[in-house]
Amino acid sequence: MKQYINSSTSKTFNEKPKAIQELINVALYILETFGIPIEGSARRLERMALAFLATGDIKTQGDIPKAKDLTIGFSLKTRDIIQYLNQHFNETISPGSYDNIRRNDLKLLTIAGIVVQSSPNSATNDSTRGYALNPIYAQLLRDFGKETWGEIVTNQLKNNDTLSQKLKRERNISKVEVLLPSGKQLVFSTGEHNTLQKAIIEEFLPRYGFGAGVLYVGDTSDKYLFLDKEKLAALSFFEISHEELPDIIAYSKKKNWLYLIEAVHSSGPISEIRLLQLQKLTQNCTASIVYITAFNSRQKFRQFMTEIAWETEVWIADNPDHLVHFNGDKFLGPYHKE
Incomplete structure (x- = not known):
């Protein structure tokens, strides 16, 4: 599988155990398949992948078939996501950085609908609002590893323009x-x-x-x-x-x-x-x-x-x-x- 991040491109990535490094690259592969543009610095990609994993309560590759979503009531507030990343992924993110989770780490995932809000009608800065995996994408995660997984994703998302496709309109400028x-x-x-x-x-x-x-x-x-x-x-x-x-x-x-x-x-x-x-x-x-x-x-x-x-x-x-x-x-x- 493609290595989106390696130990030479991110100091924080280099300090993580190999199992976590592999999980991050698997998460980025999944997100790319879901249509997320994999662009930006290694650290930005790393943080996006970790936030994605947290919203599905995925700590290891063995948790992918058990990905949680909003239908079972699982969601994490931005402060909870910081605590999750620090506890399970060797991060040292300040608790006061919760706005960065929403504005940066979850931005593309929420725009694409992969991650949804537990209370979508609440205020943007509502600290009680949680984030969870969209049940559609959570099921695709649970199917990950099947021989026909790529076809399953294509069939499931065939009527939806991915974020990468939507952004192509901007790229046509130059x-x-x-x-x-x-x-x-x-x-x-x-x-x-x-x-x-x-x-x-x-x-x-x-x-x-x-x-x-x-x-x-x-x-x-x-x-x-x-x-x-x-x-x-x-x-x-x-x-x-x-x-x-x-x-x-x-x-x-x-x-x-x-x-x-x-x-x-x-x-x-x-x-x-x-x-x-x-x-x-x-x-x-x-x-x-x-x-x-x-x-x-x-x-x-x-x-x-x-x-x-x-x-x-x-x-x-x-x-x-x-x-x-x-x-x-x-x-x-x-x-x-x-």
Whole structure:
């Protein structure tokens, strides 16, 4: 499952036991499936996930099938949520920060209707008002882990626009147009991550792709913005699942190389663990794999440099004519003046 937050992106997350870290990432995966845009700082995502778990009385992954909701009378006031987080999730939130729970941590969840108010007609600042899981989403939580869970969610929510879909109207104001090597044009939503993906497609691949064509690229608002399932299947690529895919996949027929590229803005370089995961997933692939982590700048690269796996490549968008090889002595030798 995708790691939305890791120990390098949040100090508070790093200090939590591994079981809680895993539960937070599971919660964010569930929320993304429910249509919540997973955007913002690692700490903001962490707090949203914890507030979500608290409203369903979920302390461990084993509690997910027993998620509580408003129909059984379970709800927590904002002060109760703070106490819950401090007691069960190693938080040290001040009791006086109860307004931040409502204004920040629960904001998207209540707008989306995933979390509901126990007394919706009460005043905004009513300290007696509680928050609980919407029974519809609570039941979807209880079904989590079933083989067909994704289909269950889709069918249950098919008549409802998710929050991510509703927010797309705002994103249409400014878009990033991207031209694939094939000549096909894509339109990304705005943001630094997608700007970097545009640079990878339009600057990196023409320099180092040996005629590579893009087979997959995701957008922060559309995980399957472009996907060529047939060509990936012809290369015996692993079964498509966006939780496992890198940001961009491209294939050079000339070299029989498959490029797996991670575009790093706030997290997600090809670390040793990520490399092992990708190697396992691509073990039956008929093409040779090239692993690349891309950054917008050297400054951003420095933040993640110690995480980069050996036998991978690094490309930096503001220095597009150069590569950094984490490849031992493979490229050792003098450079000759031209």
